[in-house]
Amino acid sequence: MKKKLIFGAALLLSLGLAGCGETEKDSKQPVQADAEKSKEEAQKSKILTVGDSAESKDAKFTLKSVSTTDARNQFDETKPNQVIKVEYELENLSDSELPYGMDLTVYDGAGNKMESYALDNSMGAVASGKKVQGVQHFGIMDGGKIEIHYKPVISFDDPAVFEAEVK
Structure with a gap:
């Protein structure tokens, strides 16, 4: 029973960390794209x-x-x-x-x-x-x-x- 509980906790922790990593990666990409767009728009409007x-x-x-x-x-x-x-x-x-x-x-x-x-x-x-x-x-x-x-x-x-x- 203890082994199943430890295995389940480890599995949930792994999935939770994996999900956080993808969220962080996904959240950085649009910010970079937005920054590049802002730079291009500023140059065009100048x-x-x-x-x-x-x-x-x-x-x-x-x-x-x-x-x-x-x-x-x-x-x-x-x-x-x-x-x-x-x-x-x-x-x-x-x-x-x-x-x-x-x-x-x-x-x-x-x-x-x-x-x-x-x-x-x-x-x-x-x-x-x-x-x-x-x-x-x-x-x-x-x-x-x-x-x-x-x-x-x-x-x-x-x-x-x-x-x-x-x-």
């Missing part, structure tokens, strides 16, 4: 500007500067009022090469998408763990506030949005 960085799982993008340029492409037929030069740094955080050069989109203050302007624009691929200093030009109709959206070509994530003032 207004980024020149000098700020946005990080995804594959890349870290830093907007270095936005300026106007007098340089023009003699063969371009769009004839924008201004051409802006967007300079950035891109760090590859992935395990494979990361293509770049088609990952920026610019919108004017009215929300109109601006066209890429054919000047000395950066395009290529950066090796895993390496950085590249890139340049992209866009034709805009008028100065003022613009939005620059960065989204890696091979990503399904939402773009990082930067705001800049063009004078």
Whole structure:
């Protein structure tokens, strides 16, 4: 009788501890997921500007500067009022090469998408763990506030949005 009682108590204690261990493990996972979501949401809601960085799982993008340029492409037929030069740094955080050069989109203050302007624009691929200093030009109709959206070509994530003032 004593052996059955001891065996039963040991069995209940084992099941109780096993249940506690799973509960603790399960309760930690959602907290980590919630913390990661909160970090992503905070980054998305934050207004980024020149000098700020946005990080995804594959890349870290830093907007270095936005300026106007007098340089023009003699063969371009769009004839924008201004051409802006967007300079950035891109760090590859992935395990494979990361293509770049088609990952920026610019919108004017009215929300109109601006066209890429054919000047000395950066395009290529950066090796895993390496950085590249890139340049992209866009034709805009008028100065003022613009939005620059960065989204890696091979990503399904939402773009990082930067705001800049063009004078």
